[in-house]
Amino acid sequence: MENEKLHVLLAEDDRNLGNILKSYLEAKNYETTLCVNGHEALQAYAKSSYDICLIDVMMPVMDGFSLAKEIRTDNKQIPILFLTAKSLQEDKIKGFELGADDYITKPFAMDELLARMRAVLRRSMKETSQAEEISVFELGNYIFDVTRQTLTFENDVQKLTSKETELLKLFCENMNQILDRKIALLKIWGDDSYFNARSMDVYIAKLRKFLKNDPTVQLVNVHGTGFKLVTNI
Incomplete structure (x- = not known):
């Protein structure tokens, strides 16, 4: 050290x-x-x-x-x-x-x-010291591969953009916990301007669409705070 x-x-x-x-x-x-x-x-x-x-x-x-x-x-x-x-x-x-x-x-x-x-x-x-960065996440019946930028449900493979991958990875790292909206904006977009906030809302809507096949996986709003990726509902 x-x-x-x-x-x-x-x-x-x-x-x-x-x-x-x-x-x-x-x-x-x-x-x-x-x-x-x-x-x-x-x-x-x-x-x-x-x-x-x-x-x-x-x-x-x-x-x-x-x-x-x-x-x-x-x-x-x-x-x-x-x-x-x-x-x-x-x-x-x-x-x-x-x-x-x-x-x-x-x-x-x-x-x-x-x-x-x-x-x-x-x-x-x-x-x-023994922990390695997780590159594959299980979300209900979905498999999210960060490295390959893919979200797989059964035999359906959805290719993700870099921004979609970054945002979904941030949600996965805070699974079943509240992710503060400002933190997400700063980490993914670099600032919390109005334009970037609207852009993030668009990406979240797209992620919800990608995750709609499994009702046990929900990306929910937490009023006045941010969002929560909830699994095993």
Whole structure:
């Protein structure tokens, strides 16, 4: 792990502290993306791949708890470590309830932060070291092959476009869980503009059409939140 260049998402609204942390982590061979508010961090998260998130709790636009909740909706495994001036017990409990892996209170020593990062990364890598990315999903009586970009029902093979494949794969990775609409837009289209939102609705309608032969597989709307790919109804 020490020789690999891991990617850190650092969300810290104090630019001076953020730049100091970024310089320190890069000196320790961690590629680091610095964002100064939660919204900027969420956009950066959706557009790239990260190994760990360091999140300040008190940030403008979107606070650290809200950011962590959005990230956890999309990814249950990525390590999240909160950086905060708050030391209240209820804030720590809220952080852990949102899925934080650790919590460090400011001011902190750089070597303590690094030690905590390495500890949560070791735990995360141990859990995922044997896992391989799934390329074939079973959806009721359908077989979805990501590599071949096909959706097969009995002897009927439906060829999918790249965008259809990306979107269905994202739903499969969050099967029977709510997929936040904004997360899906950012990950597949790069932003959550009105035009892209309408485009995604068209693709979802097409996926529903492709999946209509098996009533145990449903792509449902979750009002005000997003969508859920439900199987075994």
